[in-house]
Amino acid sequence: MEILKIAVTGNVGAGKTTFIRTISEIEVVDTERRITDEKIASWKENTTVALDFGRLTLNSEQIVHMYGTPGQARFDFMWDIILNKVHAYILLVAVHRPQDFRGARRILTYINQRVQIPMIIGLTHTDCEGAWQKDDVILALGLTNQNIDLPVVDVNAENPNSVAQCLLTLLEQWQPKPTT
Ligand SMILES: Nc1nc2c(ncn2[C@@H]2O[C@H](COP(=O)(O)OP(=O)(O)O)[C@@H](O)[C@H]2O)c(=O)[nH]1
Ligand SMILES: [Mg+2]
Incomplete structure (x- = not known):
C-alpha cells in the first residue's frame, strides 16, 4: 500500500480546512479554535491551530493523506515537520483577497527553498466579489519572473x-517515491 502524503497550504481563509473536509473519507480531525486575533476575527470565526488531517482512498494500492498547514505564523515550526514528510503540496490562494498575495508568495518561496516536490496552485473564491483573473494572480505571485512552471487551477x-479534479491534476505530476 502506497501512502501519498500531500500538504494543503495557504493563507488563513484560503480554504484549506474546507478542501480537506470536502474530500476526506474520514471525519477530519478537528483542530479549529476560535480566533483570538481581532483583525481576523472580524471575518472568520475559527482557525486551524494544529493541523487538519484527511484521508482519501484512490484504489486498492494508493491512499492519499492530506495535511492542512496552520495559518498563523506562530505555528511555523509545524511547517518544517509537515514539509519534511510530504511528497507533494497544494497552495491555495483566495483570489478575492489581493492583500494576501504577498503572503502566498512568501509561502511559495519558503517551500521552494526547502523541498523540490510536485506542487499545484489552487485558486479559490473565484466566485466571490472582487476575484482577480487567473493571469493577474499568476503575475502577482511572481510565477512568471521566477520561471516557475507549475499548474494553476481554479x-x-x-x-x-x-477538489477531486485539483488532486488529480497534482497526481498527474507524481514521481512515485518510497514512503518513509
Ligand atoms: N465562495 C467560496 N467560498 C469558499 C471557497 N473555498 C473556501 N470557501 C469558504 O471560505 C471560508 C474559509 O475556508 P477555510 O477552509 O476555513 O480556510 P482555511 O483558513 O484555509 O482553513 C469557509 O467559509 C469556506 O466555506 C470558494 O472557492 N468559494
Ligand atoms: Mg483552517
Whole structure:
C-alpha cells in the first residue's frame, strides 16, 4: 500500500480546512479554535491551530493523506515537520483577497527553498466579489519572473468534484517515491 502524503497550504481563509473536509473519507480531525486575533476575527470565526488531517482512498494500492498547514505564523515550526514528510503540496490562494498575495508568495518561496516536490496552485473564491483573473494572480505571485512552471487551477473547496479534479491534476505530476 502506497501512502501519498500531500500538504494543503495557504493563507488563513484560503480554504484549506474546507478542501480537506470536502474530500476526506474520514471525519477530519478537528483542530479549529476560535480566533483570538481581532483583525481576523472580524471575518472568520475559527482557525486551524494544529493541523487538519484527511484521508482519501484512490484504489486498492494508493491512499492519499492530506495535511492542512496552520495559518498563523506562530505555528511555523509545524511547517518544517509537515514539509519534511510530504511528497507533494497544494497552495491555495483566495483570489478575492489581493492583500494576501504577498503572503502566498512568501509561502511559495519558503517551500521552494526547502523541498523540490510536485506542487499545484489552487485558486479559490473565484466566485466571490472582487476575484482577480487567473493571469493577474499568476503575475502577482511572481510565477512568471521566477520561471516557475507549475499548474494553476481554479478550485472551489466546497465542491467535491472540483477538489477531486485539483488532486488529480497534482497526481498527474507524481514521481512515485518510497514512503518513509
Ligand atoms: N465562495 C467560496 N467560498 C469558499 C471557497 N473555498 C473556501 N470557501 C469558504 O471560505 C471560508 C474559509 O475556508 P477555510 O477552509 O476555513 O480556510 P482555511 O483558513 O484555509 O482553513 C469557509 O467559509 C469556506 O466555506 C470558494 O472557492 N468559494
Ligand atoms: Mg483552517
